[in-house]
Amino acid sequence: MMKSPFLGVCYYPEHWPEHRWIEDAQKMVALGLRQVRIGEFSWSRIEPEPGRFEWNWLDRAIETLGDAGLGVMLGTPTATPPKWLIDAYPEILAYDINGCPRKFGSRRHYCFSSEKYADETLRIVEAIAKRYGDNDYVTAWQTDNEYGCHDTVRSYSPAAKLAFQKWLQARYENVNILNKKWGNVFWSQEYHSFDQVDLPNLTVTEPSPSHLLDFYRFSSDQVVKYNRLQTKIIRQYAPNKTIAHNFMGFTFSFDHFAVANDLDIAGWDSYPIGFLDVGPFSAADKERYLRQGHPDIAGFHHDLYRAVGNGRWSVLEQQPGAVNWAPHNPAPLTGMVRLWSHEAVAHGAQNVNYFRWRQAPFAQEQMHAGLERPDFKPSPAYAEAEQTFLDLEKTHRNNNTPKAKVAIIVSYEAQWVFEAQPQGENWNYVAILFEWYAALRRFGLDVDFVSADMPINGYKIVIVPSLPILTQAQIDRFSNSDALILFGPRTGSKTPTLTIPHTLAPGLLQSLLPIKVARVESFPDFHRIDGDFDGTQVAGHSWLDHVESELSPIVSSTDGGLLYCKDNYYYLTTLPNEMFFAALVATLAQKAGVQTTLLPPDIRLRQRGDLIYAFNYGPEPVDLPTNIAPKSESYILGAQTLEPAGVAAWKIE
Amino acid sequence: MMKSPFLGVCYYPEHWPEHRWIEDAQKMVALGLRQVRIGEFSWSRIEPEPGRFEWNWLDRAIETLGDAGLGVMLGTPTATPPKWLIDAYPEILAYDINGCPRKFGSRRHYCFSSEKYADETLRIVEAIAKRYGDNDYVTAWQTDNEYGCHDTVRSYSPAAKLAFQKWLQARYENVNILNKKWGNVFWSQEYHSFDQVDLPNLTVTEPSPSHLLDFYRFSSDQVVKYNRLQTKIIRQYAPNKTIAHNFMGFTFSFDHFAVANDLDIAGWDSYPIGFLDVGPFSAADKERYLRQGHPDIAGFHHDLYRAVGNGRWSVLEQQPGAVNWAPHNPAPLTGMVRLWSHEAVAHGAQNVNYFRWRQAPFAQEQMHAGLERPDFKPSPAYAEAEQTFLDLEKTHRNNNTPKAKVAIIVSYEAQWVFEAQPQGENWNYVAILFEWYAALRRFGLDVDFVSADMPINGYKIVIVPSLPILTQAQIDRFSNSDALILFGPRTGSKTPTLTIPHTLAPGLLQSLLPIKVARVESFPDFHRIDGDFDGTQVAGHSWLDHVESELSPIVSSTDGGLLYCKDNYYYLTTLPNEMFFAALVATLAQKAGVQTTLLPPDIRLRQRGDLIYAFNYGPEPVDLPTNIAPKSESYILGAQTLEPAGVAAWKIE
């Protein structure tokens, strides 16, 4: 197993004439690439007809690539069941929220709850794993492709309905318990049996939030179960090989921690420019970072997937140029592909795979750039990948990502709770997470994400942006921690079945903080909740928890207290504006003895091993401030002046 | 029967442990409440299985509440048919406009045209009415709950199609008459038989407006018929009890007058803050009245439902805090719950029921505030209700709402006409009604609404904001009236089957006003039609009737005449802006000898009995102007300075 970070590429031998393969492989190696990721959409070529397998082409492709010096990551092709399979078993299809089957003709058209598809998945994965499990060139495996892409986690099919009913039966055992936990006495929603419970779509007005939350949990569990089906077989036939999945950006429809429990590596697919266009960013940011992506998009996900992968993670697809799928598709600023590559390494990536080797001239992704153009010439990213490889010779010995001083608690379930019960339409849990991350990063801090179910030992500051459902185990961890812990609004506001705790919010947290959220308000964007934070004018927006407490608020407003503190615990009742974030970070850091440096807006820092990296996300050159910049002779990469998309790295002095 | 206005509350004994009931009842009475409204969603508890009735819990609940001194308003539970019933007879389900059944899992999932549901309604209502019809504690009944909520009046089910065909047959007798009246020769839309007529959904482009209008009329009639089914049984078993229904705000999808003909009391559910967020209000109003609601929302509906109830009306649900159902859910400004309560009384409400006694910790409405919080502690509204009760001791003797000097003619059918044929997308009949109401109220005027089918005797000014279909009986009433009568644009523009009158608009009105609308225009918002009204710069917008007349317009514009007058009749050709409204009200009032007082923007006045009430909807204190304020010793409530959400009342001097 390679320990140093390395580069790789995604390749589709089935798209190109066989005589190209060896040349491509040699060019990849010459470019410095060490991994090639293949196979994940190739079912119709592996099994062109039911039961007839065509291994020869794949055998030769793997041999050619491996012989050239590349480790092969082999993907299972289950994201694209072929037409003959769908025609034979149309019940495999997922159903949309309107109750319509989602037809063949693109990808991810299967329902996670289809038992027939589980059988077919077993059959195809076993066939592939048997054939290549002990192939030395196949050093890693990928299950399926981008679970959840195109809104595919939640299916409203007959198969999903049956599976949901079974899931509920297993969870509640007795339907009267379900009735009680969900509060089904309300609106006469009581059931006599589990098979009366339908999927929560197409109702006249909103379904019960408990019903929704359990459906979202069920849907997440179906992904976990489906992925485990694959990992079990792969481990059986390829016992010592690494297994990964390529997760996506800003995707919270299933529990990535739970899926990753069955993986060795959490991969993710990094498309910062596309994400900027579709994500919750301001018009000013969309304009300034048009060709770079917001400076925290990549870092946010790197740190998130480092947590998901329990420290082992990779970028399995790295944007190398313009993509095809966003509303608008600008190309990266010159240097950004190299910047993104180094930034991934700086955050601890084991490898970075460019997607894809060569732009395909056909089908849905024909406008998606690759390292090569469709005419076999290098695209601009080619040279940047090459430069990155050369740079890595200087930096790759530094492998450890040190534990950060600050952690953010992240919860997929929290997102489902807020989807099931938004209460204010501008409440966006993922955006809140992102804003906390960005606020900390602006102060030069490295950040770790921590699952709500994991320990928080060793952190000096722990941010809980919001955690609506708390467990006693979590409370115990908070209670045993020396860290400053800040809890955001709506924390502890719900029981596990999405009802209100008997003692009101923040529920179990009341054992640590003597506060009670008597009532809440949500607001349109125009409403500012102005407060004074030790002389700084700050403001909250969109939400307010009205707290009853023996404590006096640290930050007050005419609408109510905005921040409370007892011992090392803080409770924030609203969503902060930029000034409020800055004051919070500065205050916590000072109290925790964590050193901060307010960075220029386009600059981000990150430590790996004994190196500090600096990245310039701006379209203009920036001089590193003197309190950051090392002696000029210390630079391993770059210099004090960071060019647009510039990277610097230096040994910690 | 209680004559004085009194307070009540909505309560769901089935949501709480039985041991709480007596304590709750006693607290209610202590708070000054005299009515408790129960039962309207409890079918699954009353009849948990087909034919098996569970009366004991309800017997005990009624007894407990009644023993404590509360009159019980008992609701029929038909808004929430239980799952076992839907599973047995899925044809009960309503269908949406896309032709999909609206599934079980919330409420109001039944189709008004389902004959099976009519049978089941008869069965359950008879069972309940039999059991409690002569129960002394049950002083009032409510049929179903919020007809029309969640867009449920119009169903596109197979049952609705059959019923619509029968309705058409009864209306037209001969399909050739229908063909002629609808103009079906156009686009070869002629039918040979009534069973060829489909519902007007899913057509390639818009269906015939005559087809739509009749479908909207039919859908309204189905509600009337369904409600009558219930009132008949209740009257049979509970002959001397009051029957009410709780209507909604800004809901015009069925004829409330027709439904109320079978009721004793028109109730409505008052949620001013939620309505502000979803209603047709300006950004400035949404910001200023964030926690109060627009000052005319409550009054508009009070006066409308006073008309609907023929003088007998109540607030059956009064917002007591933040709700759960608007896009954003701020809480009322301190004092608003008391203000709303008094305002309802001032407009003539027989009682005001807070919704609900206690915030439920579960299911869809768990974020909807009550008088109590889920932890059994009082919410802010609790004390306001209590204060209201104490205030009422001083004010409740004044029972009569005097007839206003100004009436607005309101027509549900008008709304359907404009839905069927908008002709300009910013024409909004309900908003036009509301703006007229607000314009009159800004001048300190009390306003009565009058159905288009009711007499207008005794009014000095009658506003007809728009009445597209006129009858001779209406013309006769206008003709015999001494009032100044102002007709808005599009009045008389259509025949009863939504065609253009032979003499063009305003059709029958031409016997009173020598005008002919030669043609019309509709405009985007940016187009202002500037005019001069006796020196005041006014403007119209969105619509213009081009009038041919021997009359000279009183207000002209380069686009055409904006206002015409002959004798006591006025015809307005456009939608007025704020200045135009003010000039119109001032002019009419002066001519009619009606005294007006231009109020500060946040202040509203209302007379009940010999009391004048003043309400401050603003977030700042306001001094009553000296021409309004009585001598300081005259105040029964409040004083000349009205605090935010303040209420004053004084005897007419």
Next chain:
Amino acid sequence: MMKSPFLGVCYYPEHWPEHRWIEDAQKMVALGLRQVRIGEFSWSRIEPEPGRFEWNWLDRAIETLGDAGLGVMLGTPTATPPKWLIDAYPEILAYDINGCPRKFGSRRHYCFSSEKYADETLRIVEAIAKRYGDNDYVTAWQTDNEYGCHDTVRSYSPAAKLAFQKWLQARYENVNILNKKWGNVFWSQEYHSFDQVDLPNLTVTEPSPSHLLDFYRFSSDQVVKYNRLQTKIIRQYAPNKTIAHNFMGFTFSFDHFAVANDLDIAGWDSYPIGFLDVGPFSAADKERYLRQGHPDIAGFHHDLYRAVGNGRWSVLEQQPGAVNWAPHNPAPLTGMVRLWSHEAVAHGAQNVNYFRWRQAPFAQEQMHAGLERPDFKPSPAYAEAEQTFLDLEKTHRNNNTPKAKVAIIVSYEAQWVFEAQPQGENWNYVAILFEWYAALRRFGLDVDFVSADMPINGYKIVIVPSLPILTQAQIDRFSNSDALILFGPRTGSKTPTLTIPHTLAPGLLQSLLPIKVARVESFPDFHRIDGDFDGTQVAGHSWLDHVESELSPIVSSTDGGLLYCKDNYYYLTTLPNEMFFAALVATLAQKAGVQTTLLPPDIRLRQRGDLIYAFNYGPEPVDLPTNIAPKSESYILGAQTLEPAGVAAWKIE
């Protein structure tokens, strides 16, 4: 056959009592009308029951109209199959993109792929053609009505699926060829047989662009085939009569050139004010031209349909007042109906039919103005039509539309390519065409449109706004031309099956221009690509082709070259802003020796025969600039000062 331009009107005798017909006909003739267009929605009156034809009324109507001196244009009634037919054969119905049948109750509810409807079309058209084919009064025929209206070209019905599969089989013969041409190896989309290929709707994410493009081509072909079904029969029974169809504005969902191959005249329906409201125009233009329509809407379509009709074209429906179908419906400024009529003549129309004679008081279009109001009085357009007739006495001798010096290449297929693969959401092919047209017209130039498959001989400047799929025949024509030819971005970027050419874009064009589009970018609206064009500050937006070339760009930007030139060929890499358009037109014209005159913004010029026309689209009077205006005695119509909606015409001096 009449050669001089003449006026006509659309009339629905079936809507009016028979005794009105003769009076109407006489008034038409007195007004100067010479054609009456009838019958196109009258199926339910021609064949009220299956097989029972009612000819008498139509016989009498034609006789009455013809006797009065009117030529009758008779429409086939196939846009409105009657209810009895749909009930007998529901498979006739079209299906929407969600897979739902589009119900009876308006018009155009048939599927072009229904074989049953083809049979029924044959039956009804043959019956009508037999009866009236040799009727002397019936001088012209119209097939169906407004193909494509209400988004009806593409149907997702079972019939369409079958027909699409057959179409594919005929096109590709072998499914493996289809797999290869579409690149179906991508995402395992390979098929084993043509009957596995579904329609490209309801897929999980976007279908293959090749799949979409072929479906769009197929859908267009179905319209062509359907129309030909009708023209064949009509020619059989009415061999010497003119056949037309009334096309629409801004409609590109089928190939109008291909349909028109089977017609004698390309008609179109001109509603400039409605098109302004729904079209891609700026807020400023929507406000300024509220009652006139943008000055280039009518001209754009006149010139387009002159090309479609191979020189023979008409306005078959001319807006005479406010319409009923736009979101807002203002009336034309006084004079606009006359202006539009003359402008059509100036662009070469053979006739102009006002739609409609009289506003119908019933059904869907009751708010659509006519020359008469529903009360049989003239509307404002009546006098304008009359004045136009009188004017035509002075101008009608000038019949030839001279070939323009500038041509724009237009391609319906190009639109489908961009629909199938937009790559940037603000790329709008039709808007790009329109902007080129408007830019040329602002310089006083007459413009011809030319189909991508037609010769370009004789033009001095040829604009190819974008032509993604090039053929060798086109290249040969470009190669043999002396014209200056400007190619816009994305030209030559695709193969016929929507893949990327081996040599990259502009593909075959590389034989004329030594450029290669290495990569592309698309941008949100805010991104400007600033360039310097010989000292003029110009900008591109929304798109950028990055060109590799031995050529130096004529216009550069920091993002890349914006304009390249070799010999007489220009390649533009972006979408120009207004200044860029102006610089391009000025540069090309100067180099080509084409004289230009920058017109005042509201003025348009057009030559017909030896007359120059000038039109004022502004709401204020405009003096013709002295470099345009003739001697004052030369005016045949108007004078140097053009009133609002004014028209001038003078002999070329």
